[in-house]
Amino acid sequence: METKIxxxxxxxxxxxxxxxxxxxxxxxxxxxxxxxxxxxxGNNPASMVYVNGKAKACEEIGFxxxxxxxxxxxxxxxxxxxxxxxxxxxxxxGILVQLPLPKHISENKVLLSIKPSKDVDGFHPENVGRLVAxxxxxxxxxxxxxxxxxxxxxxxxxxxxxxVIGRSNIVGKPMLNLLxxxxxxxxxxxxxxxxxxxxLHYYTQNADIVIAAMGxxxxxxxxxxxxxxxxxxxxxxxxxxxxxxxxxxxxxDVDYQGVFQKCSAITPVPGGVGPLTIAMLMSNTYLxxxxxxx
Ligand code: GUN
Numbered sequence: 001m002e003t004k005i006x007x008x009x010x011x012x013x014x015x016x017x018x019x020x021x022x023x024x025x026x027x028x029x030x031x032x033x034x035x036x037x038x039x040x041x042g043n044n045p046a047s048m049v050y051v052n053g054k055a056k057a058c059e060e061i062g063f064x065x066x067x068x069x070x071x072x073x074x075x076x077x078x079x080x081x082x083x084x085x086x087x088x089x090x091x092x093x094g095i096l097v098q099l100p101l102p103k104h105i106s107e108n109k110v111l112l113s114i115k116p117s118k119d120v121d122g123f124h125p126e127n128v129g130r131l132v133a134x135x136x137x138x139x140x141x142x143x144x145x146x147x148x149x150x151x152x153x154x155x156x157x158x159x160x161x162x163x164v165i166g167r168s169n170i171v172g173k174p175m176l177n178l179l180x181x182x183x184x185x186x187x188x189x190x191x192x193x194x195x196x197x198x199x200l201h202y203y204t205q206n207a208d209i210v211i212a213a214m215g216x217x218x219x220x221x222x223x224x225x226x227x228x229x230x231x232x233x234x235x236x237x238x239x240x241x242x243x244x245x246x247x248x249x250x251x252x253d254v255d256y257q258g259v260f261q262k263c264s265a266i267t268p269v270p271g272g273v274g275p276l277t278i279a280m281l282m283s284n285t286y287l288x289x290x291x292x293x294x
Pocket of ligand 1: 142
């Protein structure tokens, strides 16, 4: 059986195209232009690429965006002050603080300071709690995007065994919390595995769908999988590659070449899950501007 490549670029573009139309309508009908504020602290090269991608997507769809860049040496209070300003600015519907932050700034404190109704990343405990309780709220963009890929390719997790590897607040935990909900395109039996898991194979070999989000390059091998499993690779890792001009290339958390023949479908890296993170951020910002959630 041929392995299906799950193309995230197509799904993301479809979502952004729909948002562009709806944004135009929102402006015509209510005079509202969604606004996203982006905060980048320091000069982590990957973070710079991500934040620029988010600003570019705003422009493409017709949102307003502002980007604030602060040096690595900024104080926690200065970060809290800018968020306070954005919390009180009616032209801003979404606030995004790119993570990670420098060590001397408490991520928890910063994320807690974002007004839940503008928390388009879905990281505030209010939105995390709403997700767990099955209430409307902002859902973390990468896991929400994975559900969109599944919908597009008609991969319904209902009744399936899904193994999520990785328990981060950004991907693993919200992915788990989305997948077991008693609703459409959910309703799965979900197991979450992590560095404390003994005998990972035991779980993954029984999985219909494996979601790899642990941040170890090319970790998931063919021997972990059952024949015909569906593999979602959330990893984005830079590894050295002297044949590239940049000196590196991007690989996922899955040994793509090694597992390809064994699985029935797989997301590539790049071009799989990655593009959905930005598309869902745009979707959350639109929902915020339209007052759909709060
Ligand atoms: N760092 C890695 N992923 C993300 C994300 O989805 N949002 C933010 N704000 N920071 C990140």
